[in-house]
Amino acid sequence: MKWTIEKKDEGKLLRDFLRNGQGFSRRILKSLIYDGGSILVNEKEVNVRYCLKSGDLVRIEFPEESKGINMSPENIPIDIIYEDEFVLVINKQAGIASIPALNHRNNTIANGILYYYQKNDIPYTVHVVTRLDRDTSGLLLIAKHRYSHSILSALQKQEKVKRKYYAIIEGMLQDRQGIIDANIGRKEGSIIERVVRTDGQRAITHYQVIKQTNLYSWLDVQLETGRTHQIRVHFSHVGHPLAGDDLYGGSNDIIPRQALHCYSIGFEHPQTKEWMTFTSELPEDMKKILSDE
Numbered sequence: 282m283k284w285t286i287e288k289k290d291e292g293k294l295l296r297d298f299l300r301n302g303q304g305f306s307r308r309i310l311k312s313l314i315y316d317g318g319s320i321l322v323n324e325k326e327v328n329v330r331y332c333l334k335s336g337d338l339v340r341i342e343f344p345e346e347s348k349g350i351n352m353s354p355e356n357i358p359i360d361i362i363y364e365d366e367f368v369l370v371i372n373k374q375a376g377i378a379s380i381p382a383l384n385h386r387n388n389t390i391a392n393g394i395l396y397y398y399q400k401n402d403i404p405y406t407v408h409v410v411t412r413l414d415r416d417t418s419g420l421l422l423i424a425k426h427r428y429s430h431s432i433l434s435a436l437q438k439q440e441k442v443k444r445k446y447y448a449i450i451e452g453m454l455q456d457r458q459g460i461i462d463a464n465i466g467r468k469e470g471s472i473i474e475r476v477v478r479t480d481g482q483r484a485i486t487h488y489q490v491i492k493q494t495n496l497y498s499w500l501d502v503q504l505e506t507g508r509t510h511q512i513r514v515h516f517s518h519v520g521h522p523l524a525g526d527d528l529y530g531g532s533n534d535i536i537p538r539q540a541l542h543c544y545s546i547g548f549e550h551p552q553t554k555e556w557m558t559f560t561s562e563l564p565e566d567m568k569k570i571l572s573d574e
Contacts, residue, residue, distance in 0.1 A: 282366070282428070282552075283340040286333045295322070295339065296329035304432045304551065312427065317344035343426055346406045351381040357393030362420075363559055367551050368433070369394065369423040372561050375538050379412035379421060394423060410437060411444060411546065414510070416525075418564050419446070419543025424551075432551040443547040446502040447563050448488075448512055449540035449570050450521040451531060453498050458489040461515040465508045474528065475510045477518045484508045486515045497524060497570055499563075513539060524570055540567050 290298055299305040310329060313320055319342040322331055333339075357377070363370040371390065373379065378389045386392075391407040398405060408430035410422040422442065424430035436442055466481025468474040475481075485505035492499040498521070502512055513529045516522060522531035526539035547558040 282343075283338060286335055286337040286339060288335045290333055291335040293333050294329065295320070295327065295331040295333055298333055298339070299329070299341075304435075305428065306431050309427055309431055312344060313341065318342055341428075343428065345404060346426065351383065351386050352389075352391050352395055352407065353386070354396035354399045355387065355389075355392040356396050357388065357390070359390060359393040359397060361397075362561070363557075367425050367429040369425065370546065370559050371421045371423060373413055373418055373421050375416050375418040375564070375566070378415045380407075380409055390421065410434065410548075411442065411543075413543060414539070414541075416538035417541045417543065419541075420444070420546040420559060420561050421543075422546055422548060429551040433548065436549060440505075441549060443545075444504065444543055445545035446504075446512060447491075447542045447544050447567065448500045448502050448516065449524045449536075449567055450498050450500060450516050451496065451524055452521045453493050454488075454490060454500075454519075454521060459487075461486040461488070461519060463515060463518055465511060465514050475508070475514045477514060482506070482508055484511050484515065486511060492571060494571060499571055512541060535570055536566055538566075540570060542567060 290302065299310065312318060319326060320329065321340045322337050360372040361369060362372050373390055378385060380391045381389050391409065394407045405426045408424035410424050410430065410433045413419060413421060422433065424433050433442065462485050463477045464479060464481035465475050465484040466478040468476045483506060487503045487505060489501045490498055491501055504511055513523055513526055517529035522529050524531055524540040525533045525536035527533045542564055545558065545560045547556065550557050
């Protein structure tokens, strides 16, 4: 990673250039200094108190990253729709977890990415910025390294990583567009299920009907908040569970998983600051629900 210093940054301390101009956190700077990384100006190692001059070439080499203890490379197909030095955007298939868990370490997107990195000599581990439930399909944003992950995570907390979903629900909504504003919390006695409850966290879901059939409605959904299972819980709460979502009252007669697909993701690129948007088509199993009617 490198930058050529412009006139406007002349006289700044390298520390300030990296922290204020390029989004480096204190933690990442400490890692560069103490964990085997390098900070170079004009190919010579310097400390962060170096005073920059116009035309200086600043180059950063990150220390080697160790993978998570639950992750191991697996030859799993991953559909990469965009890749550069900083990010990956992946179109995830249904039926596969985003990341390993203690009781489910194999057959995950993260393991597939590690295999891809290993095969292509990419010296990073997996930093998942957005994730999806095992049976939800669609777009995932992956940071290549700690630097881009730090920036994208901060943007996500500021609600500057935007995702849109296609959902197919049972029945027809009274209004073709609307907002569901209902707090969500954990269901008592369950570590998985969520419910609408007054003492839960604020949760707001925006929706618009794209198409309706006799039995189903295809929706364009955008989250204002990002609670666990938010879309699934909200539409179940209003009496229209997602097709296939038997956890929240839907029937899986026509599709064996919740009919939910993240079709759009937008974010500010961690280096160029350009706004990037990627989209994904409605998957075939969800199309079939609509065509069968």
